Amino acid sequence: MADGGVDSRVRPPDPPERPDDWEAVFWDIGGVILELESVQAAHVDFVADLLERHDVGRTVEDAIETWRTTVGEYFRERDGTEFRPAREGYHRGIEAIVGEEVPMDEWKPRFREAVLASIDPVPGAPETIERLADRDLHVGVISDVDEAEGTEMLGHFGVRQHFDSITTSEAVGRTKPHPAMFETALETAGVAPERSLMIGDRYDHDVRGAAEMGMHGVAFGAEDGPAVSYRIESPEEVLAIVDGERDRAE
Template identity: 75%
Template sequence: MSEDATVDAGAATPDAGGWEAVFWDIGGVILALDTVQAAHADFIASVLDRHDVDTTLEDAIDIWRTTVGDYFRERDGTEFRSAREGYHRGIETIVGEEIPREEWQPRFDEVVSSSIEPIAGAPETIARLADRDLHVGVISDVDDAEGRRMLERFGVREHFDSITTSEEVGRTKPDPEIFETALEKAGVTPARSLMIGDRYDHDVKGAADMGMHGVAFGADDGPAVAYRIESPEEVLEIVDDNESGDE
């Protein structure tokens, strides 16, 4: 294993059977979040132009982020809330009046689809994992249709054996239900499963609390981190290192 892919000193390893599954978050792990932010800025600029709103783009982006953030903070614990509804509120707050969803959504989808990009190396790594005797899955806090469109856009949808979203389950990470649903779909044991995430409490610790092995990709340090990677490709080193050790 390379120096970049590190193993936590207290991390356990799977039993002699090796790994059964690798689960991926989407945002910040497969999807480059800076490209999402750029896409949203482009979309907001088009909203200002279309509705002749007298404000700067910078102020409009601040309004958008505050409104959407407040919308998510209003939820009850891990209750799922659709990002689309948050965006809808953000647009109405910027414009100052009711804007029908069918008026803004096609433009939003067009801008986002043409602008978002994957994390370098993620699509190739997912494809290579799919060639191994592993269940390759998604566990993500996204609107279901939106998440699937992103995976299609990056050409990796066909490589996933299962996709579990917070909209489908009705709960967001780190609620145990979303991890339980994904594990049940995959038919795998938690102790032989990896979860790759960019948020410590939601992805890494949430998975570890279920008995899974948390792989931190940009996530904070903590006792729940079993492995830390600096690039998606290093997941292959984790999987292959165990396989070679079992021979």
């Protein structure tokens, strides 16, 4: 059983009869395009710089723990799938570390610089996205990110121009697995859910959420469960799915 409890009745639709019938491939960002460990490294670098600039007598390890606790509490306060911008959580984390409020226009440029200097894409993801964009497919994003930051990351990895649509939680006002996230993406793309793939690293949010909308969930690092249509170990395997060379998950 995956986290959050799984309804065993939630199962994906049958795949298209022919590979050419696939219409869309949607990607999550964090953990699928963006290597999450590199984000953690960026946060450590930013916090270390923050301590030095504000002359805070704390170790980086202690400050990072405060950062993670404060940001985590901020997100846990939200009502269900209500969207909360990450930048507000970071703002609280910085104040908790420094001991006083730091203006957002002061810390945001340094945070952006630290992130862009450290983040890495998941190996194979940019190349796969580029190859999918050369096909007769809608290539999109469905992600729980602040819109400006998510779009900037895609641009930093050189893949922004390959996406036909980007659906973010900030624009929709909800996070996955709320149906509005998937409905908005499908309506924007003008594609059928049963002919669409959703690649995600979280079972309940990405895979099960997609299956409940009649889409095919592709588990990349996500737990197993009845909603999984396909399981991949690398982004490149998505190409085999749309080419009809991969069997569905058992």
